[in-house]
Amino acid sequence: MxxxxxxxxxxxxxxxxxxxxxxxxxxxxxxxxxxxxxxxxxxxxxxxxxxxxxxxxxxxxxxxxxxxxxxxxxxxxxxxxxxxxxxxxxxxxxxxxxxxxxxxxxxxxxAIRREYRYFLYNRGYDLTLMRESSHLFTGTHDFSNFTKEKGGTIRTIDKIDIHERNNLIVIDITAPSFLWNMVRRIAAALEEIGCRNRNQNWLLDMLNPARHRQGIKPAPAYGLVLRNVVxxxxxxxxxxxxxxxxxxxxxxxxxxxxxxxxxxxxxx
The missing domain is CATH 3.30.70.580 (Pseudouridine synthase I, catalytic domain, N-terminal subdomain)
Known part of the structure; x- marks a missing residue:
């Protein structure tokens, strides 16, 4: 140097x-x-x-x-x-x-890409339903319901992958950028889907804040890892x-x- x-x-x-x-x-x-x-x-x-x-x-x-x-x-x-x-x-x-x-x-x-991983303890969640629902997040959406930030809430998610590891459900999320608490709120929403407290219609409503305004509490911080910045x-x-x-x-x-x-x- x-x-x-x-x-x-x-x-x-x-x-x-x-x-x-x-x-x-x-x-x-x-x-x-x-x-x-x-x-x-x-x-x-x-x-x-x-x-x-x-x-x-x-x-x-x-x-x-x-x-x-x-x-x-x-x-x-x-x-x-x-x-x-x-x-x-x-x-x-x-x-x-x-x-x-x-x-x-x-x-x-x-940075052209940020990669986060969320670890969720598996309490018997419906993994198939979580995977199917995760595809609703990919693409460009207004994530106002998944952050407390005001304005500039349009983001594009490139990919979400969900798999099992021992007693954990691992949620990998990739995007160019994220809003504050966005990943943890997405993880919380997928958990709601996985335990059948909510359905995919609710998730579609959450992704349409012009019609449906409802926040969701973020999943705990201890499960989140910033894996990589590319x-x-x-x-x-x-x-x-x-x-x-x-x-x-x-x-x-x-x-x-x-x-x-x-x-x-x-x-x-």
């Missing part, structure tokens, strides 16, 4: 301890820890001067495997960059890939050691939650 190089960095984190990704006063956030590490590592001295930007803002309790940030740095660390950053990060945040990008790169603006023309340099640490931590978390489920159910 040369002076004034712009870097894109892939981050993963478990969101349990954090009040979301974006830095906020008087609370612990993922971004605060990232800023702290960049400064301690001597990679960035001033966040504003580094033209820092992020691809997405995840809410309190939401996790990520492929969050992307970008910043300018005048210091060259080569392929050891991610490990240097990780040395000053807590154990539930990991940098695992980086790339040199054009000077005008902005991860929020330049860009054209970026060649990522992955740190295999950091990637293995990330994968092990996510697996350990899954084992812990599965164990706690059995412990709690054994007392019922």
């Amino acid at each position: 040369t002076a004034s190089t712009r870097i894109a960095l892939k981050l993963a984190y478990t969101g349990d301890r954090y009040h979301g990704f974006q830095i906020q006063p008087n609370v612990c956030t993922v971004e605060y820890e990232v800023f702290s590490s960049l400064k301690k590592s001597g990679i960035v001295n001033d966040i504003r001067e580094a033209r820092y930007s992020r691809a997405a803002r995840t809410d309190r309790g939401v996790h990520a495997a492929g969050q992307v940030i970008a910043f300018d740095t005048g210091t060259g660390f080569g392929d050891s960059l991610t490990r240097i950053i990780n040395s000053n990060l807590p154990d539930d945040i990991w940098a695992w890939a980086h790339a040199e990008v054009p000077d005008d790169f902005d991860p929020r603006r330049d 860009f054209e023309g970026i060649e990522w340099i992955e740190d295999e050691y950091s990637k293995r640490r990330m994968e092990k931590a996510f697996m350990d978390a899954m084992v812990w939650h599965a164990t706690m489920k059995e412990v709690l159910y054994s007392g019922l």
